[in-house]
Amino acid sequence: MDAIQIYGGNCPEGQIKIQGSKNAVLPILAATLLIDGTCEIKNCPIISDVHHMLRLMESLCCTINRKGHTLTIDAACLSRCDMPSDSVSVMRSSIMLLGALLARTGSVSMQYPGGCVIGQRPIDLHLQGLRKMGVIIEEKEDGFSAEAVRLTGAVHRLPFVSVGATENLLLAAVLAQGDTVIENAAREPEITALCDFLNTAGADIEGAGTNRILIHGVKKLHAISYRIPSDRVVAGTYLAACLCCGGEVFLKDAPGRQIVSVIKAAAAMGARIYESEDGIQVACRERRKMIPLLQTDSYPGFPTDLQSAFLAAMTLADGEGALQETIFENRFRIVPQLQKMGADIVCRDNTVYVKGRRKLHGAVLQAQELRGGAALVLAGSAAEGTTVVCNRHFIERGYEDICKDLGEIGIRCKKIDYREYNG
Secondary structure, three states, X not given: OEXXXXXXXXXXXXXXXXXXXHHHHHHHHHHHHXXXXXXXXXXXXXXXXXXXXXXXXXXXXXXXXEEOOEEEEEOOOOOOOEOOXXXXXXXXXXXXXXXXXXXXXXXXXXXXXXXXXXXXXXXXXXXXXXXXXXXXEEEOOOEEEEEOOOOEOOEEEOOOOOHHHHHHHHHHHOOOXXXXXXXXXXXXXXXXXXXXXXXXXXXXXXXXXXXXXXXXXXXXXXXXXXXXOEOHHHHHHHHHHHHHHOEEEEXXXXXXXXXXXXXXHHHHOOOEEEEEOOEEEEEEOOOOEOOOEEEXXXXXXXXXXXXXXXXHHHOOOEOEEEEEOOOOOOOOOOHHHHHHOOOEEXXXXXXXXXXXXXXXXXXXXXXXXXXXXXXXXXXXXXXXXXXXXXXXXXXXXXXXXXXXXXXXXOOXXXXXXXXXXXX
């Protein structure tokens, strides 16, 4: 079994370079399907989610070459419209290919996407929106087929903020006939990055970063070169490592303007944070203070993707506090694992109540999803003794090499095969 072994009692010092954004690159890769030509994507993170997306795109007859963190993607020969079930079933992000494929080929057949255990995240909003644009969708027990002779613009009023639905409707609308409006649109930086990529390629999109996006359909996009922005969630994760363990760390290329709510929460816990054009300096030399109540929210609120990392830090803070999850209904799967380490946490509905402790102890833990798995590595870094976090593959969906990154700042951890682990 793939795992990470962490030797506790670390005090981080040094620098980590923040990788390219997972949540930005996946929809941008989908957007390259709209372009009859070769695009260059720079600063692409080397993570398993990208690997699965590229594999899926190759199955659709795209030509892809990779050299380090740079990709070239030629979708000129895109022909297939049925997505292989083995790739779709392990990766929820495959759903964002739907809008692009319909715009390019007019026909798609796929299974319902998988790859997520943190909540239901239904795709109803995606399908309802596409139907408004003239798509005929036939749903079956294990999947669906979709056809559109011609996509047409429409007004979409999302009943709740959805990053995935906003991305999919954007991708479908860019080459549609007429104008499309997305109201109550997601405002995340990844949406802004997608709009920036598309506009650079010849799209006509207004309102990126606001809750109302207007897309004027165009006839064609052209090939471009584009650099993926830094990953705000990875930056927040390593900031939380300093909260858990203490020490002082420079996060090179960390996008400070995108994580204002995270910086504010870290400062409330006692961290001293200095921002510059090159990144963020985080210093945490004293005991952490407890946050009375930390709530997740849609951007620019505190991100749900960093809830687990801050929960790990809160278990080591002074006092009592609470953390409320407002986005996903199943994102406290980390709680029983932290309790194995001695954390004093009580979970009621969508809120956890935390009594801070001076110490956690090492344990054998089970990662069950991406961000929770990374948070367990942070908890193990601060704990006494040795911790093993099993199911490393969940973490590798979004972190290039968390052991290498943490090793840069003096946290002792390594990849292991748990079957060979002797304690």
